[in-house]
Amino acid sequence: MEVLDLARWQFGITTVYHFLMVPLTIGLSVLVAGMQTAWVRTGDARYYRMTRFWGKLLLVNFAMGVVTGIVQEFQFGMNWSAYSRFVGDVFGAPLAMEGLVAFFVESTFLGLWIFGWDRLPKRVHLACAWAFSLATVASAYFILAANSWMQHPVGAEFVDGKPTMNSIWAVLTNSTALAAIPHTIAGSFAVAAAFLVGIASWHLWRKRHSDDEDRPLWRTSVKLGAWAGAVSFAVLAVTGDIQGKLMFEQQPMKMAAAEALCHTEQPASFSIIAVGDVADADCESVKTFNVPALLSFLAHSDFSTEVKGIDQLVDEYQERYGTHYPDDPALGELAGQPVDYVPSLPVTYWGFRIMIGFGALGAAIGMAALWLTRGGRIPESRWFPRMTLAGIALPFVANSAGWIFTEMGRQPFVVVPNPTGVDGLWMYTATAVSDLTTGEVWTSLIALTSIYAVLAAVEVFLIVRYVRGGVSAALPPGDDGSGEDRDPDDKRGSGDALAFAY
Numbered sequence: 001m002e003v004l005d006l007a008r009w010q011f012g013i014t015t016v017y018h019f020l021m022v023p024l025t026i027g028l029s030v031l032v033a034g035m036q037t038a039w040v041r042t043g044d045a046r047y048y049r050m051t052r053f054w055g056k057l058l059l060v061n062f063a064m065g066v067v068t069g070i071v072q073e074f075q076f077g078m079n080w081s082a083y084s085r086f087v088g089d090v091f092g093a094p095l096a097m098e099g100l101v102a103f104f105v106e107s108t109f110l111g112l113w114i115f116g117w118d119r120l121p122k123r124v125h126l127a128c129a130w131a132f133s134l135a136t137v138a139s140a141y142f143i144l145a146a147n148s149w150m151q152h153p154v155g156a157e158f159v160d161g162k163p164t165m166n167s168i169w170a171v172l173t174n175s176t177a178l179a180a181i182p183h184t185i186a187g188s189f190a191v192a193a194a195f196l197v198g199i200a201s202w203h204l205w206r207k208r209h210s211d212d213e214d215r216p217l218w219r220t221s222v223k224l225g226a227w228a229g230a231v232s233f234a235v236l237a238v239t240g241d242i243q244g245k246l247m248f249e250q251q252p253m254k255m256a257a258a259e260a261l262c263h264t265e266q267p268a269s270f271s272i273i274a275v276g277d278v279a280d281a282d283c284e285s286v287k288t289f290n291v292p293a294l295l296s297f298l299a300h301s302d303f304s305t306e307v308k309g310i311d312q313l314v315d316e317y318q319e320r321y322g323t324h325y326p327d328d329p330a331l332g333e334l335a336g337q338p339v340d341y342v343p344s345l346p347v348t349y350w351g352f353r354i355m356i357g358f359g360a361l362g363a364a365i366g367m368a369a370l371w372l373t374r375g376g377r378i379p380e381s382r383w384f385p386r387m388t389l390a391g392i393a394l395p396f397v398a399n400s401a402g403w404i405f406t407e408m409g410r411q412p413f414v415v416v417p418n419p420t421g422v423d424g425l426w427m428y429t430a431t432a433v434s435d436l437t438t439g440e441v442w443t444s445l446i447a448l449t450s451i452y453a454v455l456a457a458v459e460v461f462l463i464v465r466y467v468r469g470g471v472s473a474a475l476p477p478g479d480d481g482s483g484e485d486r487d488p489d490d491k492r493g494s495g496d497a498l499a500f501a502y
Contacts, residue, residue, distance in 0.1 A: 002333055004334070006442060006445055016092050016403070017068060020066030023190075023399050025188075026185065027185075027190070027228075028057070032051055032488065033129040035050045035054065048482070050221060053473070057463060057474075068394055069102075073095060073099075078434065078444060080433040086425070086432070090164070090165040091146055093168055094146040096150075098142035101138050101139045105132075105444040106135040109128045112125075139186065149176045150414065152174055152416065155170030167394070175246060186239060189232035190232040193225040197229065197369050198388045200218040201384065202385045227370075229364055229367070233483075236359060245300065250418070252307075256308060260345050261310065266306035267303055268305070275439040279345050314341050325337055347405070351402070352401075352405050355398050356398075361391075362391055413428060
């Protein structure tokens with residue numbers, strides 16, 4: 001493999017792995033804050049125990065997210081230094097803001113929440129939970145603003161051949177970012193919702209024949225997860241439609257690749273499924289099952305809009321951005337070679353459908369669990385816990401497929417040209433990589449992948465351990481789970497907090 005391919009594999013592996021933790025942290029942190037709010041308002045011990053149990057799992061996941069996330073920004077200097085030099089003046093601002101939020105606000109209030117159970121007044125402690133959860137959302141906002149600038153560069157001008165930011169407000173209010181942020185947050189709630197439904201349903205089923213003091217807790221968790229999943233999927237559908245319309249305007253090649261639309265159509269049909277090799281850019285061997293004119297509606301809210309196909313777009317891209325890479329030895333085998341403007345069609349076509357299909361199926365399983373447990377019922381069949389536990393994976397896969405589609409669909413650009421922006425403000429991925437040897441990138445790729453595999457094993461072990469242990473495993477020593485205030489002179493607080501944290 002060339003350095004470019006290895007660098008892309010490394011960034012892809014580490015980013016997808018890290019993003020497994022991110023949506024669960026975002027969604028679960030808000031839901032846990034909501035559980036604690038219910039406890040503070042009602043005094044119901046059920047909500048206190050819910051907060052303790054789900055909060056324990058949140059902390060395990062958050063810790064792994066921090067460890068794996070640190071590597072992400074380092075990679076810009078490791079493998080993508082040319083990119084960093086080119087866009088650093090713009091890209092660095094939202095990343096710096098995210099760092100301030102993540103490492104100061106998040107960490108401060110999370111620490112106060114962990115160690116403040118027996119030290120802070122209830123409402124102050126609750127405020128810490130909300131501050132932490134909202135800080136995770138704000139952190140995601142700045143990251144998405146940075147990523148959206150790569151998808152649709154705004155608020156910058158050329159100075160000495162490099163983009164220089166002239167409006168941070170334009171960067172933070174980028175139309176691409178304003179659509180991506182609610183879509184990503186909704187996806188995070190879908191992940192957290194499936195997590196609640198799967199684990200709570202398993203606990204209900206496991207103790208269906210015995211007295212379980214936490215049965216009301218698990219039922220409440222199933223209801224919360226099911227409704228959160230349904231609402232989040234509705235939000236995903238609306239925000240996804242907005243993103244589709246922006247994609248039609250800003251990245252027409254990505255839209256054509258998502259449909260494996262080789263030839264321009266007016267009106268354009270939406271492909272439900274394809275039979276054949278979608279990698280065939282001429283589409284001669286591909287048969288699709290279509291909904292007539294639906295793609296035109298998704299692109300422009302009418303049923304007659306023309307949607308350009310790959311063949312026409314390739315001609316337009318070659319005319320605007322050139323036909324060949326620069327004849328630069330740093331590009332290796334790509335130096336002076338023709339530019340391939342067509343993304344990987346199997347990845348974009350099937351990734352788009354996996355994102356939608358798995359997301360819908362995850363929400364459906366949540367509602368099925370809600371229906372099957374109505375009125376105090378607990379299904380006897382083993383397929384019930386198997387279905388809900390398997391459902392946990394579906395939103396994770398849907399989120400990952402969506403991001404893979406988003407990033408690979410913009411190739412061969414790392415900074416996509418803005419059709420209405422500054423001329424020349426774009427960058428090929430091939431020109432963004434650092435001047436490294438294949439051996440150097442192989443070393444970091446193998447090392448990071450191995451470390452991440454170990455971390456994955458640790459996270460799975462801890463999550464499974466605390467899930468199997470139930471609520472009792474999440475309570476600090478000496479806590480009876482009632483949620484009642486302790487004697488202020490009780491000196492066990494530090495040990496309790498540490499037990500809760502670890």
